[in-house]
Amino acid sequence: MKILVTGTAGFIGFRLALALVEKGFEVVGLDNINDYYDVQVKYGRLRESGFQEPYDYGRLYHSDKYPGLSFIRQNLEDREGMQRLFQEQGFSRACNLAAQAGVRYSLTNPYAYVDSNLVGYINLLECCRHNQVEHLVFASSSSVYGLNETQPFSVHANVDHPISLYAASKKSNELMSHTYAHLYGLPCTGLRFFTVYGPWGRPDMALFLFTRAMLEDRPIDVFNHGRMQRDFTYIDDIVEGVIRVLDNPPAGNPHWDPKNPDPASSSAPYRLYNIGNNNPVQLMDFIQALEKALGKKAQKNLLPLQPGDVPSTYADVDDLVRDLDYKPETSVEEGIERFVKWYRDFFQA
Template sequence: MKILVTGTAGFIGYHLIKRLLERGDEVVGLDNINDYYDLRVKYGRLEETGIENAENIDYGKLIQSKKYDNYKFIKLNLEDREAITKLFEKEKFDKVCNLAAQAGVRYSLTNPYAYIDSNIVGFVNLLEACRHNDVKHLAYASSSSVYGLNETMPFSVHDNVDHPISLYAASKKSNELMAHTYSHLYNLPTTGLRFFTVYGPWGRPDMALFLFTKAILEGKPIDVFNYGEMKRDFTYIDDIVEGVIRVIDNPPKGDPNWSGKQPDPGSSKAPYKIYNIGNNNPVKLMDFIEAIENAIGKKAEKNMLPIQPGDVPATYADVTDLIEDLGYKPATPIEEGINNFVKWYREFYNV
């Protein structure tokens, strides 16, 4: 298959394309390489996939990987409609996996327009390009944050998610609504993936695992929000990638039993589907911190703080649909995943 993966300088995108390339798919990677977090990590990921000298890459130019014959990379903004249109017309993708987005809940409180540009304008550009170029399946990153004020645990794709509490979450819910519209109107198969707190080697520097590891190694205090009374369904990167690949390979066909009288939010008569990809095993924040301390071999000094605006106290994924439809359930234990991350962190930063 020829697959476009957006967000390939990002955490999940980097791991996904390595798996796709290793199994023989032809891949075009796209990223705007913005400076939302430490560019050394983004450049490092690109270099690992044979895209060298990333800081000097020309905008809009396809670059051939030095490591994989079946991989090319292009630096582009999703909101650049003309450039996206040209790329699709030229490359003729079979499938698209959209992982590019302005990420982060807290950042959306102070930089709202970044989310509208990338996550709304950029997403409609992709939908239009898929529609006009006979793309067979669009899989895209949604987020567990769409569950918002929902307190029914575990979170199910069949739950109502109309009460987001951050603009980031609202932008991801908007993606799901926009995708359904295109599935319904143009028979474009789309699948939304609600990721639950992804972690692992090459992880994002704005996420708790990275921030905690860095601070503990530097002997600095860590900020523990909601006084440690948080639970997260931490999901290891390899488990996420396995789930994404199974989704890409299995476009939705639409549910003939779907009823408008009792509408199920997670599916449709149209070729549209939503999946949770989570570990189905929420971990207390204090237990998570203890696992990091054990991996590093050093105790953390803790700043206990109230919950932040836009944060939810707990996440917990119901992955029944993922198991029933695709025969898959994430299962990497938190201790194993954290050990792998700490090992990578020490090697990358030489500490």
């Protein structure tokens, strides 16, 4: 079985591709290696995967560390390039983790989200449709819950009030996927990720920013005056959940009622899941765990809530537990300790 994983220079895509190869699957990774954040981290992930720069656009490279793993530098919005890749490779399944990420960045760079998350995603759907892909798993986000304050967030709840363009683009991916599941029978599963963290994590995320600032004796920016909580989910727990989902294409829900429609399923082969720790952590407790791992106190710059941010996220993962026996096991203290060890090694800090 050959699987396409997009976003393999990114945090989750990198770890997922390696986990799939280690389980014996053949994997082709795709990424455009954009400069939204420090590309040296992206190059580091690719080197860890057995690839060496430079990466010529549109050329397929084979890992020198992992037999069965390949990589291509390409944009999702490159329609002809995507069609050619699917025709040449014959993918059985696809997992889309490539996207323009970030809530705050979407306030100032909206077109980046349209190009990657909308134009790029329709290209991917069309390629899956025309090349008999058995299952498309795609990354959504906890950001889609927007103004919804009923917690824990449930996939069965309405999410029609996003508060950032990033969230709106992810909600759009869910709608687009359902359309293709309905019209063409393409099995699609969306995963709403909740604050993923761990070694090789994104430099724009709080854990990375806090660690760097604290090691450089700079204050950390703590929004909403610290009155924040997040369902921090360790990367290994996320990858395990994604693999379980990939292995289980959805069927239509025979009990789905069009007069009382459930947003999480459909009469079409379509499904949505939250994937998180189901255990929200107060931001101040998170910072305290980081202080312990680093052996130093943080200087805190307390700030108001930023536009596009929500004060709390908390995932109801009952459906994923019930359907696929999903059980996150990594504590925040253990996860932060592992991240700090990786950070010190990678940056020699």
